[in-house]
Amino acid sequence: MTTQEKFLTWAYVRRVVEASRVDLLDMLWPDGWDQAGPSQVRAVADALARRAGTLPDALADATSQRYDHDPTADAELAAARGWRLVTPEDDEWPTELTASFVRMADSGADHDSSVRGQAAAPFALWVRGDMRLDTAVRRSVTVVGTRAATRYGEQVTKSFAGDLADAGFSLISGGAIGIDALVHRAALQSQIPTLVVMACGLDVPYPKAHAELFEQIVAAGGLLISEYPPGTPPARHRFLTRNRLAAALSQATLVVEAPLRSGALNTLNWAEAFVKPTFAVPGPVTSHASLGCLERIRTSRATLAVSARDLIEELSPLGEQMALGFGAEDRSELLNWEHVAVIDAAALPSGRGPEGRLPQLVEATGLPARTVIRCLRDLEGMGRLRREADRWIRVE
Template sequence: MTGAPARSTATRERLARAYLLRVAEPPAAALSAFVGRHGPVAAAAAVRSGDCPERVRDETEARRDFDRAEEDLAAGERLGARLVIPEDDEWPAWPLLCLDLATCRGVPGVAQPIALWARGEPRLDESTQAAVAVVGARAATGYGEHVAGEIAYGLAGQEFSVFSGAAYGIDGAAHRGALAADGVTVALLGCGLDAGYPAGHVVLLNKITEKGGLVLSEYPPGTAPARHRFLVRNRLIAALSQGTLVVEAGRRSGARNTATTAGALGKVVMAVPGPITSAMSTGCHELVKENRATLVTSLEDVVENVGKLGVPLPEKARPRRSTDRLGPDALRVHEALDRREGKSAERVAVESGVSLGRVRGLLPELELDEFVERCESGWRQAGRRRARQEETRDRRKEGR
């Protein structure tokens, strides 16, 4: 930045990072660490001159003469996008910390991004405060899209941001579900913000930014989509959310890759089951079988797993039959009785195989609890009506 002495530090840092973002194909572990040590301006100068450690040179040598930082920032502005850099208040330093920790532990390919291109109103850090990634197969089934949409809708309704990758299938259904609940949804792309990819989701991406969501990418404007970029992008989906939910995934899929990365980053990984006859659920089932993901079957499960603090979990509604809490003898006595005709204690003893003494002790207990009643000819089961009243009373007791 030698030619621009009048520029503010902030501008120089942004220009330096824009340059570095284009010079190195992410994830650039050595460069990322180099920038961390020396700051973006000095690091950019060193990279440009080639006067940098060999590993940094390896990552930057091929494109180091491509200084299009000014153009990129201008192009971003035309797209309504900003370059969010670690020096900005909205940089999500805390969620991205897991990338450094994983890199230190030797996990490959999860280096920090140098900066992130962002389109949309919300502050990036705020949108990651309570965030769940909902990802899955492009060739999703109707079942998978339904589930993704419903869970994303529910998450958005509970103030979670829904992160996904803007692909067809599950990703699209997740974004749409969050939008339908007027929630915040964040799309992470594996190409430039202007790539118009996937073509059928250009309208969806515009809608996301118009309706209070974010579209993010670490790739400069003009970068074309590529398979390796989607894999690289997946680490950001995993890092920026508290947990990753895989709704449908084939045996080999990008969604499984996101799940594996999320696991390596120490994040919660969840998978939705489906019919074993559906190839689109195979990846989810394998994640569970390999203990890489927790099986979840409802919005409540997802919320419980990502553990949003301060939000009380709705108690699970468990259907209960009133005789459930009876002991084995009491159950046998109860079943030996008839609904209409009365029976003597002696007959109940013979039919139930419970000793007469015990039957004589149990019948009044069961009467107290309104399971049985006396009648002219002996004992009989109490009517259904009573059992139902009893259930209602119980629920009231339990405050439901």
């Protein structure tokens, strides 16, 4: 295929399939979607367009109203506005994005009722902005919170986001009114790239009041990112699905201010499913806007963060290890007493003994939640622990 034919083919599949699906990933990469490399996108596009017999029934049903789409208009709009379609075939596809879904795959975490939205790994992302996607997220934190931010929330967000940006972390958020917008503006002020993960097409600024903000973000070297093709309107289920990308792209997720029922907590759920550090800022116990954060801290599902330093100290060593590309053999040499304590607190293969869930691991080891999470990632990479739903089990 020529470059243009390849672009049109990917644009067609991206238009026809909503978000992502495991059956589609299996068709695109028969040897495993986590292996990336060349895909079978031409064969998949042909099967979708012709309703071929090789098309899984569920996928055929899900695309029955879109399969006859002509991708030419999407390609022309992308060319006119400087958009690109990034896929795992491209060298700017972030390895951490794929790794996040590998960690979650087959664990059952995506079926947990607290993680709502389509859970399959993404297969193509519309991107607007000049910076490479992999470079933009290499050292990054997702920062989210309520749309109805209080004065306290605004102050805390500006402090955390500004300090993280000054420390060299790019900031990822959802572009919404409230905490999200404050995050993006703090990054702009610190002259650090910020990324907006959208729940609609790149040509549908949502909210409309932030159209100028999005232009400023792109002009300053940031990125707008979406799974959804041009013209796609925002919808509740798309926000929940979008949240998984915001959590998967970064090294950690921080919730600054959130009530008990909040889309920000949904993003935190995804980060937890990806086995990534989760942080929450405490707030007044009398503030409805902080109850979600306080509950996550109380139940050890998020580490208490009182300043950006809490994240910076935790993530900088982790970022250095990721940049060096330590493999399982390297990590096996890093076993320390904290690793041993976590192994001892994990569930036994027989199902007897400790429950092996994060709150129990924190209680049994006496270690901070962020340290336990880091150890869990190390031990899974070493093959010492495996995950089943929200339980960690020893491998013997």
